[in-house]
Amino acid sequence: MSLLSVDAAFALLMEGAAAIEGTESLALHDAHGRILAADLVALRTQPAFAASAMDGYALRAADADATLVPLSVIGESAAGRAFNGSLGPGEAVRIFTGAPVPAGADAILIQENADRLSPDKVLPLEPAVTGRHIRKAGADFSAGDVLLEGSTRLTAGAVALAASGGYPRVTVRRRPRVAILATGDELVLPGESVGPSQIVASNSYGVTAMVAATGAEALDYGIAHDDAEEIGGFLDRARAENVDIFVTIGGASVGDHDLVGQVFASRGVALDFWKVAMRPGKPLMAGRFGPMRLVGLPGNPASSMVAATLFLKPLVAALAGFPRIPIYRDAVLGADMPENDLRADFIRARLGHSHAVTPIVTPFGRQDSSLLSIYAHADVLLLREPFAPAAKAGDPCRYIVLD
Ligand SMILES: Nc1nc2c(c(=O)[nH]1)N[C@H]1C(S)=C(S)[C@@H](COP(=O)(O)OP(=O)(O)OC[C@H]3O[C@@H](n4cnc5c(N)ncnc54)[C@H](O)[C@@H]3O)O[C@H]1N2
Ligand code: MOO
Numbered sequence: 448m449s450l451l452s453v454d455a456a457f458a459l460l461m462e463g464a465a466a467i468e469g470t471e472s473l474a475l476h477d478a479h480g481r482i483l484a485a486d487l488v489a490l491r492t493q494p495a496f497a498a499s500a501m502d503g504y505a506l507r508a509a510d511a512d513a514t515l516v517p518l519s520v521i522g523e524s525a526a527g528r529a530f531n532g533s534l535g536p537g538e539a540v541r542i543f544t545g546a547p548v549p550a551g552a553d554a555i556l557i558q559e560n561a562d563r564l565s566p567d568k569v570l571p572l573e574p575a576v577t578g579r580h581i582r583k584a585g586a587d588f589s590a591g592d593v594l595l596e597g598s599t600r601l602t603a604g605a606v607a608l609a610a611s612g613g614y615p616r617v618t619v620r621r622r623p624r625v626a627i628l629a630t631g632d633e634l635v636l637p638g639e640s641v642g643p644s645q646i647v648a649s650n651s652y653g654v655t656a657m658v659a660a661t662g663a664e665a666l667d668y669g670i671a672h673d674d675a676e677e678i679g680g681f682l683d684r685a686r687a688e689n690v691d692i693f694v695t696i697g698g699a700s701v702g703d704h705d706l707v708g709q710v711f712a713s714r715g716v717a718l719d720f721w722k723v724a725m726r727p728g729k730p731l732m733a734g735r736f737g738p739m740r741l742v743g744l745p746g747n748p749a750s751s752m753v754a755a756t757l758f759l760k761p762l763v764a765a766l767a768g769f770p771r772i773p774i775y776r777d778a779v780l781g782a783d784m785p786e787n788d789l790r791a792d793f794i795r796a797r798l799g800h801s802h803a804v805t806p807i808v809t810p811f812g813r814q815d816s817s818l819l820s821i822y823a824h825a826d827v828l829l830l831r832e833p834f835a836p837a838a839k840a841g842d843p844c845r846y847i848v849l850d
Contacts, residue, residue: 450724452833453757453791459719460733460742460758466768467691469621475610478601480662481619482768485597490613493587497548499524501580504561504569505552506539508579511571520567524549539569548581555580588612598768623691623766625663625759627651628681629670630698630707631746636670649819650696650751654744654759657752658694660850661760662767666690673704675713682714686739691766693739694759697746699730707743708732716741724833726790727816728754747816753793753828756849775830775845780838781809787835795825796846808846825849 451459470484499505510518518539524530526545534540534551542548542555554575562570588594594612595605601619609617634648635641648670659665666688671677678695685693698707699721708721711734721732721743727750732743742759744751757774765771781799795818796810808829811821827846838844 451720456720456723464765467766478617483599484618486593487595489588489592489594492585492589498582499542499555501557502543503555503557504539505542508554508575508577511575515571517568517570553577620768622664625658625692626666626685626690627694628668629696632673634670654755658763661763663763675706678710695743699743699745724790748819749816749822774847778806778808780842780844781807784838786837787831792831794829796829798826
């Protein structure tokens with residue numbers, strides 16, 4: 448297969464990528480970041496009663512006009528303990544923030560503007576204004592109002608609003624299940640003893656973190672040897688576990704031990720593409736196995752993470768039900784760049800700001816796709832389009848934020 452452009456490969460991958468079916472009910476504490484399955488309608492009115500916004504005295508504004516004569520204090524209304532009675536002419540009720548405003552009162556005089564002459568007398572020092580410092584019943588929302596529309600992502604504020612609306616639990620969309628399998632005889636898990644010619648598997652940790660942060664239920668399947676039967680076994684397990692996206696890492700290239708493509712082919716998977724005109728990440732592959740999507744990431748650490756950022760992350764977001772957001776932003780180059788060849792370059796770079804509004808993107812000097820120490824310190828990926836001509840520091844460029 449020849450090299451496909453990044454845009455063409457992306458379009459193939461995203462064909463038919465829409466929010467998956469299925470919902471689940473979650474305790475509100477577990478729902479942050481999840482997507483509401485349906486409109487959330489207020490079960491109650493907030494506030495349910497007219498409430499004082501300040502500490503002071505509830506009274507009739509007409510009694511605290513320019514004449515400012517003392518009023519009789521006939522009781523107290525505190526948050527959670529209302530004054531049971533109604534207030535008549537010449538009377539005031541001591542009141543605190545959040546407490547119900549007693550019947551008969553139409554204004555709150557803040558205590559800074561009152562002189563408590565004795566336990567049962569208060570002298571207004573300023574005129575009161577009708578309605579001032581009173582929160583009307585339903586000022587926030589009323590029972591039956593749509594508090595949050597279906598498909599809303601639950602921010603911390605939205606979680607608080609759901610609680611206020613009377614919901615201890617909410618129904619959210621199911622997360623896409625994404626299984627991640629590292630492949631390679633050379634791999635051991637972090638913390639295990641590393642034999643000669645072995646290395647520690649790192650990519651699956653990065654990719655797992657990335658997909659989990661993008662709204663997936665991430666299942667780390669661990670490591671498979673370079674063994675077609677073993678890799679095939681994991682593919683079957685993913686099908687049996689109703690995985691939505693099965694991600695392999697490594698074994699995507701052309702070497703004798705690069706078996707992922709062969710395993711997919713032996714199961715009758717028709718690949719949507721294999722090999723993309725990008726650097727790093729060229730041997731990326733994607734396909735479908737029944738309802739399950741397959742993404743084969745290249746093994747080199749930066750290749751794996753870059754390909755996952757550009758392809759896997761948007762796919763997960765789409766299956767999770769998040770709207771597609773443009774990923775490229777504008778900046779200026781912090782260094783001269785040579786002309787580019789046929790592969791789009793995604794260059795690990797730092798993002799800086801000068802006094803100008805436009806940020807500056809400065810590439811790291813070393814770009815080898817094995818270098819995690821560079822990748823982990825990169826703020827962004829600088830895009831160099833295929834066949835981009837040489838460019839000077841200060842020229843416009845585009846970049847993608849890494850997180
Ligand atoms: N003759 C050619 N050789 C290669 C080509 C090519 O076109 N022709 N492409 C190169 C490119 S580009 C890449 S990228 C690599 C990717 O190959 P694979 O996906 O088959 O990856 P592996 O060979 O399995 O591993 C490459 C490298 O990465 C390390 N690795 C693998 N998995 C992990 C992991 N989970 N965590 C950390 N490191 C991992 C592995 O040990 C290797 O060092 O192929 C080029 N070759
Ligand atoms: O494109 Mo590879 O992904 O050179 O490292």
